[in-house]
Amino acid sequence: MLDKYKSSTVYQIYVKSFCDSNGDGIGDLNGIRSKLKYIQSLGVKYIWVTPFFCSPMIDNGYDVSDYRNINPMFGTMEDCEKMIAEADSLGMGFMFDMVFNHTSDKHEWFQRALSGDEEYMKYYIFRDEKPAEWTASFGGSAWDYVPELNKWYLHLFAPEQPDLNWENPKVHEELKDVIRFWKAKGVKGFRFDVLNLISKPENLHQPSGAATRFCKDGPRVHEFIRELVTDTGIEDMITVGEMASTTLENSIRYTKPENHEMSMCFSFHHLKVGYKNGDKFSLMPPDLKMLRDYFSEWQEKMSDSGGWNAVFWCNHDQPRIVSRFGDEGQYWKESAKMLATFVHMLRGTPYIYQGEELGMTNAHFTSLEEYRDVEAINYYHILIERGNSESEALNVLSQRARDNSRTPMQWTSGKNAGFSESESWIGINGNYTRINVETEESDDDSILNYYRKLVQLRKDYRVISEGSIKFLDSGNEKVFAYERTLNDERLVVICNFSNEDEKISGIDVKGKVLIGNYSGSHKIMRPYEALAILEG
Ligand code: GLC
Ligand code: CA
16 A cells, blocks of 8 residues: 555646636646646646645635635636646646635635634634744734734734634534545545644643644644544645644654554755744855755654655755756756756655746845735745845845745746746746757756656665665765665665765665666766766
């Protein structure tokens, strides 16, 4: 049963920016349908699509006002059913995105709560007084006052995203019904948004600070997840929980099969190695030692304990990885392939975020008007308040904003990058004439074709899908190396994270090169070189 996802790769679609079928500049479900063959050609088994349910779109769909209906901006229920059926006939399954920590403030439940309906007030977290000075994830206070009720409510994200009260069993029943509804429609798995924030601390009178810090991995989180999964019968499906700032111990608990929680989870520590003092909006070059330490510790301990990771560099909340740990210029292709090799040979289920397989880069927006994301816009003002100049604030956004990964998918070198007939809702990256599916399809050596090989290798070699992992000392902190072993098979992966030739020592392996981004193999690793060698 587990093998189903151990040898599989997941493709992530950010629906708003993937493909627009009706020329309104916004990606949609029929756009996804028109590209299913392309997705199949990558070799992936599952497609996670970000929320397209009814929503006022304050947080681009992560503020759901109706879990069972489709936002007309994205299509109809019929389009959705066809999309599921067509993927099915191509041997792929959809994972839908369940946002269960909070709803939109426009959700009927919250609207009833606001009108003073006590039953629905219990669906959310209201208090007579503000218990603490917590800050919300997109800036500002996490507690907001409702004058009509003379009460405060908790929202870990935007004020338009009130947190649900998981202490109320009725909330569980409502949400389980949502899962059953989509399961009955033929969905093959689920991604659960910020799942480790659902259980709030008993005592909300905590010191001031970031609200998520006090709510992560809360006292009843494992119990809640197990109930959600077992009562809806989704234990056998692929499920992934987004676990903000979780610990290794909790990650293991969330994903050990005998616990009946998630098949895997996302954690983000590896993407914070360039956050100065842990602050996303304070710049610092990535700390490679931290990066390597994270992977070696988490990969090895997850492996030893029987937990399972989702492994990834990119998603709709993260700047593009080539711009971050690679090189957009001279070594664009080499660095994109190296980063891909590193992740796809790890133990875990790899996720590819739309455009990553092309080596798409950050947006390089130069004015605030180009940004769309609530977080980017709020933080611009916070950065100015902190004393930054306009250009400093814009520089931080150009490296850290989520909009960097939300520019439209680059399909062709033609009009609007082949994304839409009309101007898109967010700017298209100017490099689309060079970086696009059409161009890369016709180049055997492209990043796109390299990703296809990586996905295939996981299906072909059990040492990749099932082997255990150990990190190796390459004698050079810029060169990461690890071995995967299964029975008497041994695969050694060596990745140079620097833009220079790097000497390595102590890694002894002879055999067949399964994949690499330069030809030949030697003791000097060239700029961003990656190699995976099967011993023997
Ligand atoms: C998750 C989503 C992100 C969203 C947030 C609040 O982190 O990935 O896009 O803003 O949850 O729902
Ligand atoms: Ca559209």
